[in-house]
Amino acid sequence: MKNELKQLQNGSDIRGVALAVPGGGPVNLTEGACGRIAGAFVRWLAGRTGRPAAELRIGVGHDSRLTAERLKAAAIRGIRAAGAQAADCGLSSTPAMFMGTVFSETGFDGTIMLTASHLPRERNGMKFFVPEGGLDKPDITALLELAEGIEEPDAGTARAEAVPLMDRYAAFLREKISAGVGKGDRPLAGLHIVVDAGNGAGGFFVSRVLEPLGADCSGSQFLEPDGNFPNHIPNPENRKAMDAIRSAVLENHAGLGLIFDTDVDRMSAVLPDGTEVNRDAIIALAAAILAPDHPGETIVTDSVTSDRLTAFLEGELGFRHRRFKRGYKNVINEAIRLNAEGIRCPMAMETSGHGALQENYFLDDGAYLAVKLVVALAKHGHLGELIAKLPPTVEETERRIPLSGEDFKEKGAAALDAFARRAEERGITLAPTCEGVRLSLPEGWMLLRQSLHDPLLPLNAEGNHPGDCRKLLDLAEELLVGLDGLDLSVLK
Numbered sequence: 113m114k115n116e117l118k119q120l121q122n123g124s125d126i127r128g129v130a131l132a133v134p135g136g137g138p139v140n141l142t143e144g145a146c147g148r149i150a151g152a153f154v155r156w157l158a159g160r161t162g163r164p165a166a167e168l169r170i171g172v173g174h175d176s177r178l179t180a181e182r183l184k185a186a187a188i189r190g191i192r193a194a195g196a197q198a199a200d201c202g203l204s205s206t207p208a209m210f211m212g213t214v215f216s217e218t219g220f221d222g223t224i225m226l227t228a229s230h231l232p233r234e235r236n237g238m239k240f241f242v243p244e245g246g247l248d249k250p251d252i253t254a255l256l257e258l259a260e261g262i263e264e265p266d267a268g269t270a271r272a273e274a275v276p277l278m279d280r281y282a283a284f285l286r287e288k289i290s291a292g293v294g295k296g297d298r299p300l301a302g303l304h305i306v307v308d309a310g311n312g313a314g315g316f317f318v319s320r321v322l323e324p325l326g327a328d329c330s331g332s333q334f335l336e337p338d339g340n341f342p343n344h345i346p347n348p349e350n351r352k353a354m355d356a357i358r359s360a361v362l363e364n365h366a367g368l369g370l371i372f373d374t375d376v377d378r379m380s381a382v383l384p385d386g387t388e389v390n391r392d393a394i395i396a397l398a399a400a401i402l403a404p405d406h407p408g409e410t411i412v413t414d415s416v417t418s419d420r421l422t423a424f425l426e427g428e429l430g431f432r433h434r435r436f437k438r439g440y441k442n443v444i445n446e447a448i449r450l451n452a453e454g455i456r457c458p459m460a461m462e463t464s465g466h467g468a469l470q471e472n473y474f475l476d477d478g479a480y481l482a483v484k485l486v487v488a489l490a491k492h493g494h495l496g497e498l499i500a501k502l503p504p505t506v507e508e509t510e511r512r513i514p515l516s517g518e519d520f521k522e523k524g525a526a527a528l529d530a531f532a533r534r535a536e537e538r539g540i541t542l543a544p545t546c547e548g549v550r551l552s553l554p555e556g557w558m559l560l561r562q563s564l565h566d567p568l569l570p571l572n573a574e575g576n577h578p579g580d581c582r583k584l585l586d587l588a589e590e591l592l593v594g595l596d597g598l599d600l601s602v603l604k
Contacts, residue, residue, distance in 0.1 A: 150190030165195035173204030176337030205376035207477035230347035292487035298326030310346025312374035331364030348380035378465035379478035
């Protein structure tokens with residue numbers, strides 16, 4: 113069917129159902145589709161570089177998903193059928209796959225990572241990298257258009273060179289820690305750090321990074337890859353996942369807990385007293401680590417960060433705070449744009465835990481961010497001191513207001529206009545924002561925006577005092593009542 117592959121696009125990634133499960137959707141990320149898309153990547157890369165396919169060398173890696181091996185084989189067949197050389201990188205992290213285009217030992221012209229991040233086990237996806245970074249949404253659109261004209265590669269085994277990319281990547285991270293801490297061959301001796309990999313691809317951080325440098329990682333958990341994700345969703349935003357790493361820190365009296373998502377491009381942390389360092393707090397901690405070397409520069413975050421974070425970044429650390437559109441690629445690209453314009457920006461970070469540093473190619477790399485925390489821990493002894501002046505969260509909530517009808521985008525835009533107009537009619541000043549409508553009030557703040565992909569209006573709210581979130585939700589309902597296509601029952 114024409115254009116069926118375009119349905120797999122999810123912003124700057126490809127996502128689909130790769131495994132049939134009871135009650136699940138139809139499989140649409142098939143081996144044939146994966147092979148065609150990989151072949152299209154070869155054509156796209158050849159056109160971009162002006163080089164023949166036979167000169168291109170493309171690495172393929174995957175996380176712990178159940179469909180990883182067969183989709184990897186399909187991608188390799190597609191690469192080979194398109195005339196390029198393929199390298200099998202095996203179990204990998206997404207950031208490592210980008211670094212495969214950077215390391216001189218690997219020198220890939222492009223890479224493909226098979227992952228669907230924290231999504232359910234039946235899902236899988238594809239991310240693409242070139243030496244300049246990850247592909248953007250227009251690139252994925254063009255790639256899928258090319259794939260529509262490609263036949264499925266023949267079934268069978270396509271040979272690929274085995275490349276131990278994760279060995280080189282782990283060595284890179286160890287080198288960063290050693291350079292940052294000093295103290296000889298075992299710079300982490302005396303530190304107790306527990307890691308929760310959620311049965312994704314992050315277990316290497318214990319065995320190949322922390323322990324060789326002397327850290328005590330007893331109590332680390334769920335390090336074995338298992339695409340059934342039997343313990344919890346590998347997602348630092350998940351309540352059960354954060355409870356798991358928090359318990360591990362407290363039970364083992366560790367000095368730091370680290371938790372990664374499936375493909376290790378996101379992370380969060382837990383302090384020795386059980387304080388969770390995620391969302392605004394992980395941004396604040398990373399910024400505090402960078403602050404001495406970047407006075408007066410700009411930190412870019414997504415639009416749902418709090419007024420508390422702005423006060424900390426600007427009032428305590430001396431940064432400027434730039435909120436931008438939701439979506440990790442949007443945040444990263446804004447930081448890159450600012451630097452190109454001469455506005456110095458060392459970090460872009462989304463509340464989901466995607467953190468990208470200028471010093472590391474603006475790559476959203478959970479393991480690299482963890483390295484920064486580990487080095488700071490070795491130097492300061494207790495990371496909590498760095499964010500002691502960040503006001504704690506009192507109350508926060510997110511409600512996702514459904515929009516009905518095929519014209520949901522138009523209804524959403526009309527609702528946002530009405531929301532802003534009605535607020536101003538009440539004398540409420542609209543706060544600056546790059547998307548949606550943001551209100552700052554004595555009770556706290558709230559942001560209403562349109563979802564990037566779904567028929568929803570997400571509403572984020574944070575109250576300054578107990579009970580204030582309820583007041584903010586009631587106000588939101590008053591500002592939206594009677595508008596076409598909105599189901600406001602979620603605000604009750």
